[in-house]
Amino acid sequence: MENENFASLPKKKLKKLIHETQDVLDQLKAELKTRKQDKQHDEIDHMEEHFEDAAHNLSNLKNFIQKAFSELRKDK
């Protein structure tokens, strides 16, 4: 909607429009929040896998050291 349209609107109508828009905005925010939280719940449901991943930390370190040094050699 363009500004000219707003300018021609009566104050009462404008307030109503703000209210409606605010409602839609709140609903959209709530929907977004719900989706984010659903994703978080999904991640938590995979906790066993995350425990497993966390157990291989020494091989992580070895891999990381190799990659960090190969990156360093490339940079040179």
Add this chain to the structure above:
Amino acid sequence: MTDISTSGNNQTSNDNLALRIFQWLFVLVLIYLLITAVGMIGSGFKGATKGQATDLFAFATNPFMGLIIGVIATAMIQSSSTVTSIIVGLVAGGLSVEMAVPMIMGANIGTTITNTIVSLGHINKKKEFRRAFAAATVHDFFNLMAVAIFLPIEILFHPLQKAAGYLAERLVGGENLSVKGLNFIKPMTKPVIDQFKSLAHMISESAPNVLLIVFGITIIFMVIIFIGKLLKKLMVGRAKDIMHGSIGRGPISGIASGAIVTVLVQSSSTTTSLMVPLAGSGVFKLKQIYPFTLGANIGTTITALLAATAISGDHAILALQIALVHLIYNLSAVFLIYGIKDLRKIPIRGALWLARIAADHKIYALLYMLGVFFALPGLMVFIYQLIA
């Protein structure tokens, strides 16, 4: 046919129940062994030093040396629970609480290396690595800040030692609020400790007490590994429920759930490492992870408290005092740093900054780890000795 399948299901469920009961009994045995091992260290240390434990640890009168011992020992074995339990045993054997306080603080720093190493596993995806590394190092920054604030104050005025001493006195030494009932632990652990003493004497006539300490440390180390693995299996469902419940409920709930999950799995490293992939995937924001890791700091203090119940007699108060120092220190750090908005933001900013640099140049991540966990404590000892 239906009857057969129902009876099959019942059989499986009975087997599962039996397995769970067996696993829980094993957890109880492990806790008993942990308490016994702490008693062994206390007894061995007392015997080895003949009441001169403070002289033996004279090099740790420099509080930064105590700190470095705590950092390096914990970073090497990746378990603050093991280190704090050993410290409780040493205090029970005569090490002064004053010397032990920096070691406890060091253990807090050392334990953060585990989740930092876990975050390195996300190296293949730059964005994911940046988020995971930030989630891991926010814990480091917080714990470093806590030491930077509390250690100088402790060196000058000993507030943690005094507060813990007062509480321990009330709990163990006082007439009214006494937990003298816990003295039943000694008759339970003494026969096993005596067996190990005899074994140590059989193996070595010249250094049985040192051998007893070695037995104690080995048992604690093994117990912490086994108990961690078992509790992960047994408590994963409960931990999930707690985490599900904390979603969308704000930071206090995050701190509480971090503490409870850590108590359930008996390992702050496990809890904080668990947060790393959750942050790496981008589903959880750093602001959500941060309070959870602080809860882990609080929850992990339960192990030292548990270990302190192993000690009876004159040193019971001191053992409980050092365990309470761990609890009061972590609670105070959370109240102070997380409670003050400007201070709260520092670990987040530090972690984000470091993660950005490390994502671009991975060598900085390695330099950071070597610096914080090994070089910096060494430098502090050097500077302190220069000043002293």
